[in-house]
Amino acid sequence: MQVPPSGGTAPVNIRVFIIPALITAFSLVVIWASLQLDESPPMIVGDSMQPRAFPMFLMAINLLLVAVLSIQFYRHPPRKVPLERYPTWGSIALLALFYVLTVYADMFIGIAVVMFLMCMLWGERRLWVAGTLAVVTPVAVFLLFDSVLRIRFPRGLLTNWYYG
Amino acid sequence: MLEALQSMGSVILDPYLVLLIVVTTVLGVIIGVLPGLGATTGAALLLPFTLTMSPVHAITALATIYVSATFAGSITAILINTPGTAAAAATTFDGYPLAQRGEAGRALGIAVVSSTIGGIFSVIVLCIAAPMLAQVAYEFRPPEYFALTVFGLSMLASISAGGAVKNLIGGIFGVWVATIGAEPATGIERFMFGNYELYEGLSFVPVFIGLFAMSELLVQSKIAHHVADTISMKAVKLPTREDYKRIWKTVLRSCGIGTFIGVLPAEGATVASMIGYAEARRWSKNKKEFGKGAIEGIAGAEAANNAATGGAMVPTMVLGIPGSGTTAVILVGLMVHGLRPGPYLFTEQVDKVYQIFGAMLLANIVFMIMGLYAAKAFARISLVPTPILWPVVFALSVIGAYALSTSLLDVWIVLIFGVIGFFARRHGFSVAPIAVGLILGEMVETNLQNSLKMFEGDWWLIFTQPLAALFLVLAFLGLFGPVIFSRIVRQRD
Numbered sequence: 001m002q003v004p005p006s007g008g009t010a011p012v013n014i015r016v017f018i019i020p021a022l023i024t025a026f027s028l029v030v031i032w033a034s035l036q037l038d039e040s041p042p043m044i045v046g047d048s049m050q051p052r053a054f055p056m057f058l059m060a061i062n063l064l065l066v067a068v069l070s071i072q073f074y075r076h077p078p079r080k081v082p083l084e085r086y087p088t089w090g091s092i093a094l095l096a097l098f099y100v101l102t103v104y105a106d107m108f109i110g111i112a113v114v115m116f117l118m119c120m121l122w123g124e125r126r127l128w129v130a131g132t133l134a135v136v137t138p139v140a141v142f143l144l145f146d147s148v149l150r151i152r153f154p155r156g157l158l159t160n161w162y163y164g
Numbered sequence: 165m166l167e168a169l170q171s172m173g174s175v176i177l178d179p180y181l182v183l184l185i186v187v188t189t190v191l192g193v194i195i196g197v198l199p200g201l202g203a204t205t206g207a208a209l210l211l212p213f214t215l216t217m218s219p220v221h222a223i224t225a226l227a228t229i230y231v232s233a234t235f236a237g238s239i240t241a242i243l244i245n246t247p248g249t250a251a252a253a254a255t256t257f258d259g260y261p262l263a264q265r266g267e268a269g270r271a272l273g274i275a276v277v278s279s280t281i282g283g284i285f286s287v288i289v290l291c292i293a294a295p296m297l298a299q300v301a302y303e304f305r306p307p308e309y310f311a312l313t314v315f316g317l318s319m320l321a322s323i324s325a326g327g328a329v330k331n332l333i334g335g336i337f338g339v340w341v342a343t344i345g346a347e348p349a350t351g352i353e354r355f356m357f358g359n360y361e362l363y364e365g366l367s368f369v370p371v372f373i374g375l376f377a378m379s380e381l382l383v384q385s386k387i388a389h390h391v392a393d394t395i396s397m398k399a400v401k402l403p404t405r406e407d408y409k410r411i412w413k414t415v416l417r418s419c420g421i422g423t424f425i426g427v428l429p430a431e432g433a434t435v436a437s438m439i440g441y442a443e444a445r446r447w448s449k450n451k452k453e454f455g456k457g458a459i460e461g462i463a464g465a466e467a468a469n470n471a472a473t474g475g476a477m478v479p480t481m482v483l484g485i486p487g488s489g490t491t492a493v494i495l496v497g498l499m500v501h502g503l504r505p506g507p508y509l510f511t512e513q514v515d516k517v518y519q520i521f522g523a524m525l526l527a528n529i530v531f532m533i534m535g536l537y538a539a540k541a542f543a544r545i546s547l548v549p550t551p552i553l554w555p556v557v558f559a560l561s562v563i564g565a566y567a568l569s570t571s572l573l574d575v576w577i578v579l580i581f582g583v584i585g586f587f588a589r590r591h592g593f594s595v596a597p598i599a600v601g602l603i604l605g606e607m608v609e610t611n612l613q614n615s616l617k618m619f620e621g622d623w624w625l626i627f628t629q630p631l632a633a634l635f636l637v638l639a640f641l642g643l644f645g646p647v648i649f650s651r652i653v654r655q656r657d
Binding site for chain 2: 019023030033034037038039040044045046047048049051052054055058059061062065066068069072078081084085087088090091092095098099102107111114115116118119120122123124129130133134137138141142145148149150151152153154
């Protein structure tokens with residue numbers, strides 16, 4: 001869909017306003033969420049402001065800035081961002097996989113699996129390189145944090161076995 | 165003064181500290197030469213490893229990473245035309261053309277010497293200016309602090325990538341993120357959605373690791389198959405007397421520019437190097453040589469970006485306002501290790517402060533030696549394939565985030581802010597303003613609340629405080645100055 005600019009030179013693609021629209025929606029949601037916050041009794045707040053006031057004030061500024069950004073985009077449309085290739089979307093999917101594996105199996109299983117798959121996804125073709133990396137790195141980092149920094153990691157299949 | 169010098173000198177008598185500086189300098193140079201892994205990401209990743217260290221050792225490690233990674237970005241900028249850090253982007257303009265002419269060693273020599281001079285100059289300024297500024301800061305009350313943080317936020321308009329408006333939107337988002345959790349004065353819960361782990365707000369470190377390391381991982385995935393061309397080099401050559409004659413004025417000018425830019429809240433080495441380069445070109449007699457291998461261009465950019473490191477530490481330590489993205493991480497490091505940033509640091513723990521300054525001075529000397537004798541070896545590290553490097557960064561990010569407060573929530577925060585940071589960068593929003601906004605968020609709200617209480621709700625009385633009014637005028641000029649001045653110039657023409 002095309003919107004003719006007031007100057008009447010070149011049509012502006014409405015897609016350039018998606019980002020300002022998203023920021024506007026975010027700001028409005030925050031303002032709405034702020035309005036749902038509890039009010040503090042006047043004897044505590046005194047001459048200061050209610051806890052909801054500051055986030056609302058921030059979002060009001062944000063809305064002003066978005067208006068300026070929209071004008072800028074209207075006058076000088078930003079160049080189209082090319083869609084990323086599969087390694088990027090695959091990497092984002094791996095972050096989701098890491099969440100699932102950490103919650104339902106073990107954080108270190110999650111790290112090892114994600115490292116291995118990320119390595120392959122990004123172009124490594126030698127299985128043994130990806131495998132070694134995925135095993136050695138988490139084990140080394142675990143031993144360092146466990147023995148030197150005395151950090152206890154969350155319980156899972158492997159850590160249950162290690163901690164007993 | 166004598167005590168300060170003694171504290172600084174004590175650094176070389178602490179073998180563990182000297183070893184730590186050498187090790188973290190090597191680490192910093194490695195981080196600096198690896199494209200994508202800058203000083204900020206490096207410091208954020210290293211922070212969890214400093215947990216068991218003493219405060220001085222921990223901050224020294226972070227500060228050493230800062231200065232050495234800032235310098236090391238120039239190695240790959242010169243040899244493979246890929247700046248290891250954003251601050252070295254200006255170095256590619258003349259560094260790479262000079263290397264292509266077969267003078268890579270000379271280009272690196274100029275970069276090493278200029279960076280060292282810039283770094284040492286700024287640490288000396290830091291030693292002198294920080295206590296003086298602390299004296300002034302003793303007089304600051306909530307209105308002055310509020311105005312100062314507003315000034316700091318206004319400076320986001322001009323930092324690094326993205327436009328002014330985009331940076332300000334990022335900064336506002338960062339300030340909003342800081343409001344998540346219990347409101348400090350009343351304890352009212354904000355944006356927690358029933359998750360009581362968020363009661364004390366989001367921890368800075370996982371947000372930073374997400375914004376800088378995890379988002380960079382996703383950015384790097386776009387160029388996963390990129391193979392860099394390298395330029396061969398025999399050895400790094402120290403500048404000749406003729407070279408020194410050509411660059412000394414540029415180096416001195418860039419030292420001043422870099423330190424000044426660094427002192428400004430939220431500005432950093434990237435802006436400093438760009439201005440340093442532009443000024444070197446403006447004052448040069450050989451303007452036509454710029455872009456084709458002018459040594460003044462390398463010296464101007466490199467002296468400025470390293471001078472900004474010491475400058476950026478001034479507001480960080482004296483006012484608790486980060487001078488750059490990396491000093492935002494160092495600021496968090498100070499807090500994690502119980503060193504309260506602010507003017508009282510200079511009375512309560514002055515010996516520790518000067519030990520950190522002394523360590524920064526030593527770090528500059530150590531990276532110069534490494535730059536001169538091992539740049540060639542370090543340049544090879546930049547050829548580590550991305551499919552191997554970035555999965556390791558992933559592992560360090562999630563384990564590091566977990567280790568700080570042994571909470572899985574921090575790991576999820578890394579992932580969430582990694583994705584937010586990636587999409588922000590995809591659409592031209594820099595992530596540094598979000599980080600700076602997050603740091604300044606609580607300060608700006610608390611000081612506004614205290615100012616309102618002080619003036620019994622009459623907020624306009626903030627303007628009657630001379631220093632506060634000055635900072636607010638500076639903030640106004642920072643935001644609207646460029647528009648006003650360009651309009652005046654246009655009308656004159």
